[in-house]
Amino acid sequence: MxxxxxxxxxxxxxxxxxxxxxxxxxxxxxxxxxxxxxxxxxxxxxxxxxxxxxxxxxxxxxxxxxxxxxxxxxxxxxxxxxxxxxxxxxxxxxxxxxxxxxxxxxxxxxxxxxxxxxxxxxxxxxxxxxxxxxxxxxxxxTGEPTPFRTTGRTTLDGAAVCLMRPKRGTEEAWARVASRADRIRVLCTTCLETMLVAEGTVDAFADVGSDTHRIMDLATAIVTVPAAGGVLVDLNGRPFDFEPDLSRRWSGVAAATPQLAEELIATVLRP
Amino acid sequence: MxxxxxxxxxxxxxxxxxxxxxxxxxxxxxxxxxxxxxxxxxxxxxxxxxxxxxxxxxxxxxxxxxxxxxxxxxxxxxxxxxxxxxxxxxxxxxxxxxxxxxxxxxxxxxxxxxxxxxxxxxxxxxxxxxxxxxxxxxxxxTGEPTPFRTTGRTTLDGAAVCLMRPKRGTEEAWARVASRADRIRVLCTTCLETMLVAEGTVDAFADVGSDTHRIMDLATAIVTVPAAGGVLVDLNGRPFDFEPDLSRRWSGVAAATPQLAEELIATVLRP
Missing domain, CATH: 3.30.540.10 (Fructose-1,6-Bisphosphatase, subunit A, domain 1)
Known part of the structure; x- marks a missing residue:
């Protein structure tokens, strides 16, 4: 069909x-x-x-x-x-x-x-x-503000978070975030979900540690989320680069504010 | 904003x-x-x-x-x-x-x-x-076939399933379905998600037992999913009715086939 x-x-x-x-x-x-x-x-x-x-x-x-x-x-x-x-x-x-x-x-x-x-x-x-x-x-x-803005939320309690679907080995971290956040969605499209963070529709998006992202999955968010007032970081603090090495992987975390990103990462990493 | x-x-x-x-x-x-x-x-x-x-x-x-x-x-x-x-x-x-x-x-x-x-x-x-x-x-x-059809899938292994977000008391059933299905999405809109089942985009949608659905959440699926070749049932086999009693709740399960609905329900109900 x-x-x-x-x-x-x-x-x-x-x-x-x-x-x-x-x-x-x-x-x-x-x-x-x-x-x-x-x-x-x-x-x-x-x-x-x-x-x-x-x-x-x-x-x-x-x-x-x-x-x-x-x-x-x-x-x-x-x-x-x-x-x-x-x-x-x-x-x-x-x-x-x-x-x-x-x-x-x-x-x-x-x-x-x-x-x-x-x-x-x-x-x-x-x-x-x-x-x-x-x-x-x-x-x-890069470096220029956008007409759209993140929500500005600073806390995971009460947040609306998009997550990648739970993958083997990350189920417990996934459940911890899901139980803290107010609303969880799984849309299965990182690039759209990070734009929803940038435009203030959801508070955050995260890969909770499956290291699924290649640089092209995150490239638009790296520019757009900060330009809208948010942050885009790797779960383990690894810097992003645009080298043509496609074996590299990240766990991208987009959030309305640095505080929300920190709390989200702490919830994933520390049970 | x-x-x-x-x-x-x-x-x-x-x-x-x-x-x-x-x-x-x-x-x-x-x-x-x-x-x-x-x-x-x-x-x-x-x-x-x-x-x-x-x-x-x-x-x-x-x-x-x-x-x-x-x-x-x-x-x-x-x-x-x-x-x-x-x-x-x-x-x-x-x-x-x-x-x-x-x-x-x-x-x-x-x-x-x-x-x-x-x-x-x-x-x-x-x-x-x-x-x-x-x-x-x-x-x-009711009773007339639609131009769109369900996928016809009969097994949960390999299936693409939409779920409501995990709610208190249903986390384990949620995780069992998520670990069996090939793809899980959480879109937070029962009526659209059941139409995706009807048009053959996903194989099934389920409330895994939170009894969230009122009759108006399921009314369109009750007509449309069977007309497209699928089934729409309650997780616990309760019949649907259109009485104006808004205290009634169901856990709706829409599936491409009766076999898939049965397997999904068995996975939720029997650990």
């Missing part, structure tokens, strides 16, 4: 870097075509292993192929989870998660997005996240 | 009962206005206790007021969680959850919906669910 809902063009704000905007548009168009052409079963079929060592679903492949065309057109480099590093001799690298929430995208759960950051000299300068099912976009430049 | 995203008109299929269609349109329009006029904090403020004994948030009140206007215009009766039973002397009663996923709606998590069923002589004849943030609609008539 096909997913019978349209994928609109993303609603991009003025000022987005043209190469990043083109990649985002290409991603929405490709995912929309993929839904029309393929059943859910076909979209989630594993067609290869990505450069990061995890399996690539057909939906990932289709969208990444469209992004590859886009970056060649725009003569910029790419770092992405399936293709790895693609060198077009540019000073700019787009660090992109073509389909964040791949399983959602393949099954039809309407929570998946394109996420991309522009990186120059190892530093991200701007980031764009576009939600496929609605065209909503969140854009931020 | 306000929720700065629009609420489109619902995209209603031809054939929806005019009173139900009018209520759905009124709900989207009212929620859209509420987002423009009120901050998140104001939307979630508890302004009263509903007829069912749970607190009413401002967002619930605003949308239900618009629905009350609609049912008076259309001279039908209403059964809803805040107002209770409103008798307009009609043979038809609309059983409505004005805002399913009230917390999502108030905070801005884009997962909330209108859900309404037409009930005649105690039997539901049709049901409509409309997702506020996109206008997507799911409609079904």
């Amino acid at each position: 096909r997913i019978n809902w349209p994928v609109p063009d993303p609603e991009l704000p003025a000022g987005v870097h043209p190469a990043l905007a083109d990649a985002a548009r290409a991603a929405s168009a490709a995912y929309g075509r993929a839904r029309q052409l393929h059943t859910r079963l076909e979209l989630r079929e594993e067609v290869a292993d990505g450069a990061d060592g995890t399996p690539t679903m057909r939906v990932d492949r289709i969208v990444e192929d469209a992004i590859l065309d886009s970056i060649h057109r725009n003569k910029v480099n790419l770092l992405s989870e399936e293709a790895g590093f693609v060198d077009n001799g540019s000073a700019l690298t787009l660090v992109i998660d073509p389909v964040d929430g791949s399983a959602n995208a393949a099954f039809g759960v309407p929570l998946s997005c394109f996420a991309g950051a522009v990186v120059e000299d190892g530093k991200p300068t701007e980031a764009l996240t576009t939600w496929f099912d609605t065209g909503r976009a969140w854009w931020a430049r | 306000r929720i700065n995203w629009p609420v489109p008109d619902p995209e209603l299929p031809a054939g929806v009962h005019p009173a139900l269609a009018d209520a759905a349109r009124a709900a989207s329009a009212a929620y859209g206005r509420a987002r423009q006029l009120h901050t998140r904090l104001e939307l979630r403020e508890e302004v009263a206790d509903g007829a069912d004994g749970t607190p009413t948030m401002r967002v619930d009140r605003i949308v239900e007021d618009a629905i009350l206007d609609s049912i008076h215009r259309n001279k039908v009766n209403l059964l809803s969680e805040e107002a209770g039973f409103v008798d307009n002397g009609s043979a038809l009663t609309l059983v409505i959850d004005p805002v399913d996923g009230s917390a999502n709606a108030a905070f801005g998590v884009p997962l909330s919906c209108f859900a309404g069923a037409v009930v005649e002589d105690g039997k539901p004849t049709e049901a409509l669910t409309t997702w506020f943030d996109t206008g997507r609609a799911w409609w079904a008539r």
Whole structure:
């Protein structure tokens, strides 16, 4: 069975870097075509292993192929989870998660997005996240405030927290956070969930220690959450970097304030 | 801070009962206005206790007021969680959850919906669910097949399951289901999650025993999930009825097949 809902063009704000905007548009168009052409079963079929060592679903492949065309057109480099590093001799690298929430995208759960950051000299300068099912976009430049703001909450008691689903070995930490927070959601799309933190819809998002995140899962949050007044850190305090080493993993924690991030991390690490 | 995203008109299929269609349109329009006029904090403020004994948030009140206007215009009766039973002397009663996923709606998590069923002589004849943030609609008539189908999955191993967040006393049952299923999501909107079961996006949805559901939380699923080939049952086998007794509660389980519902229930009830 096909997913019978349209994928609109993303609603991009003025000022987005043209190469990043083109990649985002290409991603929405490709995912929309993929839904029309393929059943859910076909979209989630594993067609290869990505450069990061995890399996690539057909939906990932289709969208990444469209992004590859886009970056060649725009003569910029790419770092992405399936293709790895693609060198077009540019000073700019787009660090992109073509389909964040791949399983959602393949099954039809309407929570998946394109996420991309522009990186120059190892530093991200701007980031764009576009939600496929609605065209909503969140854009931020490093060091410049965004029109949207985090909630400003400082305490875990009473907080609304998005978590990754409990994974083997992290069940107890997961349960500790769930029992402290007021509301827990599991949406299975890190890039969208961190944008919900940035826009003040939820107070925090966390991987409670499964070390699932690659740099492209967190690149947009690294720019956008601080620009909106929040923080984005690794659970174990490891610094983020944009090296094209896809074996590196983090447990990302996005929070409305540094105090909330600290309390969340303490709850995970210290029973 | 306000929720700065629009609420489109619902995209209603031809054939929806005019009173139900009018209520759905009124709900989207009212929620859209509420987002423009009120901050998140104001939307979630508890302004009263509903007829069912749970607190009413401002967002619930605003949308239900618009629905009350609609049912008076259309001279039908209403059964809803805040107002209770409103008798307009009609043979038809609309059983409505004005805002399913009230917390999502108030905070801005884009997962909330209108859900309404037409009930005649105690039997539901049709049901409509409309997702506020996109206008997507799911409609079904009792006993008539829908264009969308469940996944047909029969086993919990490998399944994608939506759960209510773990509540006090149900944590162990929750963890048992989470450890068996392949993917777990917590979207906090029963009516949308059961439509994802009906359209074949996820395999099942369950309240693992917290007895949270009132009849208006399940009314649309009672019609729509079976019409799409699945089942909608109570965890403890209690029959559903449409009596205006809002003290009654169920633990709804929606599944792609009877076999999957049975296995899910067995996993919850028998450690």
